[in-house]
Amino acid sequence: MSKNKKDSAELTLTERIEGSLNSFLARNKKVAIIVLAVVVIGLITLGIVTSVNNKNLQAQFNTIDLLETAYSDLQVMGSEDEGYQAKYDELVAGLNDLSVKGKKYPSLKAQYLLGMVAFEKEEYQKALDSFVLTYSNAGKNYLASLALTNAAVSAEELGNDSLALEYYTKIIDEFGLSAAEAPKALFGQARLQEKSGNTELAKATLQQLADQFPTSEFAKIATNRLALL
Numbered sequence: 001m002s003k004n005k006k007d008s009a010e011l012t013l014t015e016r017i018e019g020s021l022n023s024f025l026a027r028n029k030k031v032a033i034i035v036l037a038v039v040v041i042g043l044i045t046l047g048i049v050t051s052v053n054n055k056n057l058q059a060q061f062n063t064i065d066l067l068e069t070a071y072s073d074l075q076v077m078g079s080e081d082e083g084y085q086a087k088y089d090e091l092v093a094g095l096n097d098l099s100v101k102g103k104k105y106p107s108l109k110a111q112y113l114l115g116m117v118a119f120e121k122e123e124y125q126k127a128l129d130s131f132v133l134t135y136s137n138a139g140k141n142y143l144a145s146l147a148l149t150n151a152a153v154s155a156e157e158l159g160n161d162s163l164a165l166e167y168y169t170k171i172i173d174e175f176g177l178s179a180a181e182a183p184k185a186l187f188g189q190a191r192l193q194e195k196s197g198n199t200e201l202a203k204a205t206l207q208q209l210a211d212q213f214p215t216s217e218f219a220k221i222a223t224n225r226l227a228l229l
Contacts, residue, residue: 003143011097017169036138051095051156057104058104059106060104060106060107061106063098063106064096064098064105064109064110064147066108067091067094067095067098067113068109068113070090071113071116073087073092074087074088074091088117091117092114092117094110095110095111095114095117096110096114098110099114099199101110103137103138103139105141106135106139107137108137108138108207109131109143111137112131112143112147114130114131114144115127115128115131115134115147115150115154116150117128119150119153119157124157124158125154127150128151128154128155128158131147131148131150131151132147132148132151133142134147135147135148142180142212143197144174144175145171145174145179145181146180146181148167148170148171148174148181149167149168149171149181149184149185151167152164152165152171152185152188155167156168156188161192161195161196164188164192165189165192165193165196168185168186168188168189168192169183169185170191172186172189177212181212182213183209183216183217183218183219184218186205186209186212186213186218186222187218187221187222188207190202190222190225193205194229198229199229202229203226203229206222206223206225206226207222207226210223210226
């Protein structure tokens, strides 16, 4: 095929494609406009939803800041002080309301503080439930290991040493020795192992504590305890 014929054929093909496309667009102009409108509305809706979610989350952060302040204020009051019960009831109501609003940090912190409030009231089962729920929802958030540690302490207060040992062990297994609560968890393990009569395992755990965290207060206690076993 000559060059002129080839160019002519390619031009004709191009024109045919353009003609078909224009014809398609002409026939489906209304559909195209509707599709474009749906896309635009979808993007606008997504933007609105994102904006609303961000505002709601910011409002939750503001709320938990106020509740933490209220919790701190309550710590310096005596239960017999005037206004204590009203402040306590208001705090618990606010924490309960926020704790059920998802799994973001403000809700997790509210659930954790409910556990702290219950523990201080010596309502250990309620505290245990709150701490376990916080741990279950927190994932890798630092509140998970902290809540699990307090769950172990609550279990001990309830006289459930086997459950407490399970929680102390979970802290090491799931969060490792880098967790801030690791020294306390190891010490808790060792105490309960010794209490159950497993002296050799207790000694091994105490030695691990002394080796891994030599500057920790728990390590100093562990070293002294090792000398007696």
